[in-house]
Amino acid sequence: MNKENTTSRLPVMSGKRAHTSSTDGEQQQPAQKKMRKVDIEPPQRFRSAASVAPPRRPVAVKAPAKPLRPTGAATVAVAPARGDQRKPVAAVPKAAAGSGASRRPGWDLKGKVSDMENKVQNYQGKIKSANQENEYLKDSITKAQKHKAEIEQENSGLKKRLRNCEEELVKLATVKDDLEQTSKERDGLKKDLNKLTEEHKVLEGLRDHLESELRNIQTQLAIQTSALGRCQDSLKESQELARNLEETVAHQREELHLGEMERRKLHNAIQELKGNIRVFCRVRPLLTGNQSDILHIQLPAHDNKALTLAKMEESHTGRTADTQKSYNFSFDRVFGPRAVQREVFEEISLLVQSALDGYNVCCFAYGQTGSGKTFTMEGSDLEELWGVIPRAVQQIFKSAKALREQGWQYTFTASFVEIYNETLRDLLYTGKPNKRPEHEIRKISSNEITVTNLTYQKVNNEDEVHNLIMLANQNRSTARTGMNDHSSRSHSVFQLDIEGQNSDRDTKCKSTLCLVDLAGSERVQKSQSQGDRFKEMTAINSSLTNLGIVIAALANKDSFVPYRNSKLTYLLQNCLGGNSKTLMFVNISPEEESFSESLNSLRFASKVNDCVIGTASANRK
Numbered sequence: 001m002n003k004e005n006t007t008s009r010l011p012v013m014s015g016k017r018a019h020t021s022s023t024d025g026e027q028q029q030p031a032q033k034k035m036r037k038v039d040i041e042p043p044q045r046f047r048s049a050a051s052v053a054p055p056r057r058p059v060a061v062k063a064p065a066k067p068l069r070p071t072g073a074a075t076v077a078v079a080p081a082r083g084d085q086r087k088p089v090a091a092v093p094k095a096a097a098g099s100g101a102s103r104r105p106g107w108d109l110k111g112k113v114s115d116m117e118n119k120v121q122n123y124q125g126k127i128k129s130a131n132q133e134n135e136y137l138k139d140s141i142t143k144a145q146k147h148k149a150e151i152e153q154e155n156s157g158l159k160k161r162l163r164n165c166e167e168e169l170v171k172l173a174t175v176k177d178d179l180e181q182t183s184k185e186r187d188g189l190k191k192d193l194n195k196l197t198e199e200h201k202v203l204e205g206l207r208d209h210l211e212s213e214l215r216n217i218q219t220q221l222a223i224q225t226s227a228l229g230r231c232q233d234s235l236k237e238s239q240e241l242a243r244n245l246e247e248t249v250a251h252q253r254e255e256l257h258l259g260e261m262e263r264r265k266l267h268n269a270i271q272e273l274k275g276n277i278r279v280f281c282r283v284r285p286l287l288t289g290n291q292s293d294i295l296h297i298q299l300p301a302h303d304n305k306a307l308t309l310a311k312m313e314e315s316h317t318g319r320t321a322d323t324q325k326s327y328n329f330s331f332d333r334v335f336g337p338r339a340v341q342r343e344v345f346e347e348i349s350l351l352v353q354s355a356l357d358g359y360n361v362c363c364f365a366y367g368q369t370g371s372g373k374t375f376t377m378e379g380s381d382l383e384e385l386w387g388v389i390p391r392a393v394q395q396i397f398k399s400a401k402a403l404r405e406q407g408w409q410y411t412f413t414a415s416f417v418e419i420y421n422e423t424l425r426d427l428l429y430t431g432k433p434n435k436r437p438e439h440e441i442r443k444i445s446s447n448e449i450t451v452t453n454l455t456y457q458k459v460n461n462e463d464e465v466h467n468l469i470m471l472a473n474q475n476r477s478t479a480r481t482g483m484n485d486h487s488s489r490s491h492s493v494f495q496l497d498i499e500g501q502n503s504d505r506d507t508k509c510k511s512t513l514c515l516v517d518l519a520g521s522e523r524v525q526k527s528q529s530q531g532d533r534f535k536e537m538t539a540i541n542s543s544l545t546n547l548g549i550v551i552a553a554l555a556n557k558d559s560f561v562p563y564r565n566s567k568l569t570y571l572l573q574n575c576l577g578g579n580s581k582t583l584m585f586v587n588i589s590p591e592e593e594s595f596s597e598s599l600n601s602l603r604f605a606s607k608v609n610d611c612v613i614g615t616a617s618a619n620r621k
């Protein structure tokens with residue numbers, strides 16, 4: 001609102017007032033100006049008030065009837081009302097008054113009085129007019145005051161409105177700030193929106209892709225569902241079949257178990273018929289030369305159980321011709337020099353099977369040094385040259401695996417001990433040589449023998465047993481170098497303790513497979529041993545003799561069996577008793593110079609072969 005407008009809209013206000021308003025207006029904020037422009041209408045009352053202004057009517061001046069003597073009253077004039085722009089009431093024309101006085105002669109007092117009275121009347125008229133005007137002015141003042149009060153009231157109202165407007169303005173400023181803030185936020189949101197729109201587009205693309213994949217999957221699912229339906233049908237059929245098969249399997253298992261028990265019974269019966277102690281004779285091939293050069297050992301072509309040892313004896317007198325002396329022997333089986341390891345083992349594999357069935361089994365090789373005991377029991381590294389021990393171990397683990405399907409679980413514990421000069425030595429010892437412990441044989445129950453400080457190694461497969469055999473050979477070869485090949489003059493005993501359990505049938509069995517490589521059986525006289533060698537030979541012969549005595553006592557069913565006479569028989573006590581199956585190999589050297597030793601060995605073996613040890617029974621619970 002400009003100054004001109006303010007002035008033009010408030011016509012009754014003084015210029016100063018109008019100016020003040022204008023100044024105020026200039027200082028006001030644009031918003032206030034706007035508000036004023038909108039709200040303040042030209043007050044109509046001011047206009048009407050303007051019309052209240054006293055009329056500019058001329059004061060009626062009556063010509064005096066008589067000219068009055070001019071007095072000082074001529075100076076009386078009505079002061080114009082404040083703000084009244086009217087001209088002062090015209091005084092009686094001076095010329096008229098003056099001309100009357102001047103016209104009257106000095107004596108014309110009457111005339112003069114008349115003039116004076118006119119003047120008085122004139123003045124009285126003037127006074128009356130002034131009074132009227134005064135009344136009028138008073139009235140105007142009253143109205144103006146009233147008007148002023150109204151204006152003040154209106155002013156205070158306007159001020160109040162102004163304050164309200166200012167407050168509103170402040171609020172609006174806050175709103176503006178808020179608006180700016182909101183605007184910024186909106187910009188930010190716009191950016192976010194743009195970003196989200198982009199993302200939305202990407203997601204839409206992804207969704208389209210996924211929807212198409214979903215459609216594919218749904219198609220596949222439909223195909224799979226129908227296939228599943230078919231599968232479920234065939235599964236039902238298969239389940240039915242499986243149930244039938246399970247019943248058959250259970251039935252067959254039962255039959256198998258019964259068959260297995262029957263097999264064990266029959267197997268044992270056969271073993272009993274064969275005798276619980278059996279003797280096999282094995283003739284070593286010549287290490288050099290032609291095997292047909294072996295003349296003193298005769299093996300009948302059609303009898304694999306007989307052997308004849310023949311020797312030409314010179315005539316003592318010289319008069320008669322040389323005579324041939326023959327010694328016939330019969331064993332459970334005789335293997336000639338051409339017999340291979342597999343062939344030999346086949347004959348004893350049934351015995352090894354008995355060990356898994358819960359029978360104690362003892363297999364030992366007897367014979368003079370170099371006759372092939374170690375070769376028979378251990379053989380060499382080549383699988384086809386494996387001896388009884390590795391083949392027995394292989395068979396045991398193979399059979400145990402097969403029996404697992406019938407509910408049998410087996411645990412195996414191996415030990416390997418050497419008896420030299422009636423002293424025990426742990427062949428599985430891995431500690432320091434100078435810390436080797438001493439060992440004692442102890443009987444811990446009626447059918448259990450244990451050796452103190454001996455390594456009893458749990459084994460789970462044949463490889464582990466082969467490793468133990470290698471360790472034992474290492475231990476023996478160490479002793480061999482240090483003690484002048486004492487291996488020939490020591491007994492080595494490999495024991496495999498077998499424990500079986502069939503939880504389904506609540507059956508347990510426990511047995512020991514004992515495989516022994518005996519020391520060379522040379523006679524003292526022949527070897528002409530002396531000193532340590534003599535001591536060794538005495539110990540060997542003593543233990544071998546005791547072995548014969550024990551076997552004989554068992555055969556005779558003696559009430560006392562002298563097991564404790566030697567470490568060997570004490571250690572083998574459980575494997576030699578009535579509850580065991582025993583196999584003895586008698587190894588024969590083919591060289592002619594070994595004739596006498598061979599004869600001795602065969603005689604010893606024959607004695608053993610004649611023994612019938614009581615009926616073996618399985619260690620079952």
Ligand SMILES: Nc1ncnc2c1ncn2[C@@H]1O[C@H](COP(=O)(O)OP(=O)(O)OP(=O)(O)O)[C@@H](O)[C@H]1O
Binds near residue numbers: 518
């Ligand atoms: N059946 C066989 N076929 C081939 N070689 C054999 C046979 N038997 C033994 N030998 C060989 O004869 C030699 C002596 O055999 P071995 O060491 O087994 O005799 P030993 O009776 O154990 O002797 P020791 O009592 O000294 O231990 C070895 O070289 C061995 O390889």
